[in-house]
Amino acid sequence: MMSKIFKDEKSLQKYKYILKKITERIKNHEGLIRVITHHDTDGLTSGAIVIKMLYRLNKEFHLSIVEYLSKEVIDKLGEEHKDNKNNILYIFCDMGSAHIKGILNHGLNAIILDHHPPAINDLEIKGIYQLNSHIFGINGAKEISASGVCYLVAREFGFYDLSILAITGAIGDMQHRPFSGMNKFIINEARKYRYITGILKDIVYNCYDLPVWKSMMYSTQPYIRELNDGEKIINFLKKLNIDLNKTSFNEEDRQKLKIALMAYVEKDDDIIVDRYVIKHKIDDAFYLSELLNACGRKGIGSVGIGVALEDDECIKIAKETYIEYKEEIINQLKDTKINSLNNIEYFFGKKSMTGLIASLLVKDKPVLGIYEDGGYYKISSRGNETLVNEGLNLSEIMKIAVEFGGDGGGHNVASGARVPKIHLEEFLKKVDDAVGKQLKK
Template sequence: MDIMPIEDIFKFNQITGKIKEKLETYNGLIRIVTHHDPDGLTSGSIVLKTLIRLNKNAQMTILEHLSKESIEDLAKENDKMFIFCDMGSGQIELINNLGFNAIILDHHPPKVAETEIGNILQLNPHIFGANGAKEISASGVCYLIARLFGYYDLAPIAIVGAIGDMQHLPFIGLNKYILNEARKNRYLSVIKDIVYNCYNLPISKSICYSTQPYIRELSSIDKIKEIFDELKINPEKKGITAKEAENLLEYFEKFNKNDELMVDRYEINHKINDAFYLSEVLNACGRKEMTAVGIGILLGDDECIKHGEKLYIEYKEELIEELKNVKLNSMDNIEYFIGEKGKTGIIAALMVKDKPVLGFNEQSEIYKVSSRGNKELVEWGLNLSEAMAASKEFGGDGGGHNIASGAALQKNYLNEFLEKVNEIVGKQLKK
C-alpha cells in the first residue's frame, strides 16, 4: 500500500489518535450532524455505522445548511457530544464559543487551521496539505476515522461520496489512496464501460435521464428509441454489450461527448452495487428532501432502496424538463438563472462554459444560491467560495469550494449581490 499522501503525517496521526480515543471513551449520546447531499449522507452513514459497531448511542440530524440559527438550536442540547460531517470547519469559532463538545470531520477550507480548539477536535485535509476540493471529500475524511477501528469495508461508501462531490475525474491524492485500499481488500472492483450501463434501468431510460454527460438532443425517449431501432438494439434491455456500446459510440460521435461516455465503473459491496448510480440515487433523495431514505439505502434497507430508485426517476424527469426550459441571463463575467429548489446546483454545473453560472431559488424572504465553475475557470483564478462570501454584505452567508459554492441572501439584495459577484469574478479571472 502506498504511503498516505499527506504532508504532515505526524500531525495527522496525532489528531486521528485523539479522535479515536474520544470516541472510545465517550459513553453518552452522540449527535451526528451532516449535510443533505451525497457526500454528506455517505459521511453520516460511515460515522453512524462506526458508532453502531462501537456500541455507542447515536442520533442523526441532516441539514441543508449549517447556519448560525441551526448551530444555536443545537447548542440547546449541549449535554451531548456532536460530530459534524461535511460541515463545521467554516463555523468552528461559533461552535467553540457556544461551548460544544465536538468532533469536526470536514473538507471545506477551515476558518481556523488548527486540529484542536476548546473542546473541539478537527480533522480537515487542508490542515495537512491536502486539497479538500479535489483530493478528498468529507466521506473520505470520515472513512479515515472508521479505518482506525479496522472498518475497511466502509471505503466504498467514501468513494460514493467522492463521486457525488465530482472528485472522480480522475481520483487523485487521498481519494486514490482510499480507492486502492478498497480494491486491495476486495470491497470494490473497477471495469471500463459505457456510462449508461451504470444504472439498473432500461438502456433507453439510462440515456434519457443522463446528466453526466447531458446531451440535450437525447432527452426524449421517442428519439432514443428511433436511434436504437436504427442500430438494432433493444431499448428495453438493462445494459448493452461491448459491441453494442461500440456501435452507439460511433453514432454519438456527432455530439462530441464520447470522452465522457466511456468511464471507470466502480462495483461495490452494496445492494446498489454501482457507486455512480448509488451517488445519483442519494442525490435525488437529498434534492427531494427525503434524506432519511438516503440513510436507509446506505444501511441496506430494501424498502428504502425501492423508494430511492423511484425518487431518482422522479427527480431526473423533473430535472430534464427544467433543463429544456432554463433561460440563462448573462453579465460580463457570470451567468445566472432563477430555478427550482433542489435542482439549481446541477443545472448550474451543466450550463457552465466560459463563465461561472449561478442558480437562484426563492425561499420565503431569501434567495438560496448555487454557483458552479469548471476546472479551466479555476485554473484561470476562479474562487467561488470567495465570491459567495460576498453574501455576508447582503444579510446572508456563503462559502464552499473554489469550483462549487453556495450562499443565501436577503431577496431584495439580488441585483446588488449579482453586481458584486460579477465584479469579484472579473478580478479573479484577470489575475
C-alpha cells in the same frame, strides 16, 4: 502508502495526532452522540459511515440531516447543549469548518470531519477537534471528500468495508475524473480488502440498472440536449439497431453507441467512465451516488441513509425517487432561462435542484442557480476545471454574501451562499466584478 499523500513528515504526524485524539474521544464518550450531516451524496455517505461506525462501537447516537449549517441550526444545537451540558458529543460531517466560530460560541463538545476550507486552520480549537484535509495540504475539492475524511476515522477501528461509501461520496462530489490523492489511497485499500470487485472502463449508460433507453433519458452526466426525451432516444437507438430494453450493452452495442454519440459530445470522457463495482446491494458506486443524491434533493435523506445501509425497502423507494427526480431535472433544464452578465450567468430555479442545473449548464462562465427561501435567496454557484485553472475560486466569491448580511463559502469549483432578498442585485453585480478580476489574473 498513506505517508506519500502528505506533503511532509510534519503534516503526517499532525494527522496521526488528531486522529488519535478523535478516536479516543469517541471511544471514551458515554452519552449521546449527535451526528449532523449534509443532505447531498457526500453528506449522506458521511453520515452513514459515522453512524455505522458508532453502531458497531455500541454507542448511542442520533443523526440529523440538514441542507445548510445555518446560524439557526447552530443556535438550536446550542440550546440543546445548554439542557444537557457535557452529556452530548457533536460530530459534524461535511460541514462545520466554515462555521466553527458559531460552534465555539455555544461551547459544544464537538468533532468536525470536513473537507471545505476551514475558517480556523487548527486541529484543536478550545476543545473542538477538527479533521480537515486542507490543514494537511490535501485539496478537499479534488483529493478527498467528506465521506473520505469520515472513513479515515472509521478505518482506525478496522472498518475497511466502509471504504465503498467513501468512494460513492467522492463520486457524488465529482472527484472521480480521475480519482487522485487520498481518494486513490481509499480506492486501493478497498481493492486490497476486496470491497471493490472490479473497475471497468465502460459507457456511462451501463451504470444504471435500467432499460437502455431509460438510462439515456435520465442521465444528466452527460446531458445531451438533442437526446432529451424518450421519443428522440428510441428513434436514435432503433437506427443503431440496439434493443431498447437491454439493461446493459455488449461490446458491439457499446462501440456502435460510442461512435454515434461522439457527434453530440466533445470528448470520450463525456460518455466513458470508470465503473466501480462494489460489495453492496447497489453494486455500482456511480448508480449508488445517483440514488443518494435523488433522495437528498427530494427531502428524504433518511431513505438515502437506509440505501447506504442496504435496506431493501429504502432501495425500492430510492429507485422510484430517482426516476421522479430526473424527470424534474430534464423538464427544468428545458424551461431554464439563463441571464447573462459580463462574467457570470444565472437563473432562478427550484430548491434542491439549482446546484445540479448550474453544474450542467456551465461552459465558459460560472453559473449561479438561485431560489427563494423566506427573506433570503439561496445561491448555488458552479464552475468547471477549465475556469478554476484560469483563476476562478467560487469559495472566495460566495463569501461576498457576508457584506450584504448573508453568508457563503465552499469549494473553488462549487460553492453556495445565502443573501437577503433586497440585496440580490447588488450581490450579483459585485460577484460579476469579482469573477472578472479572478479570471484576468
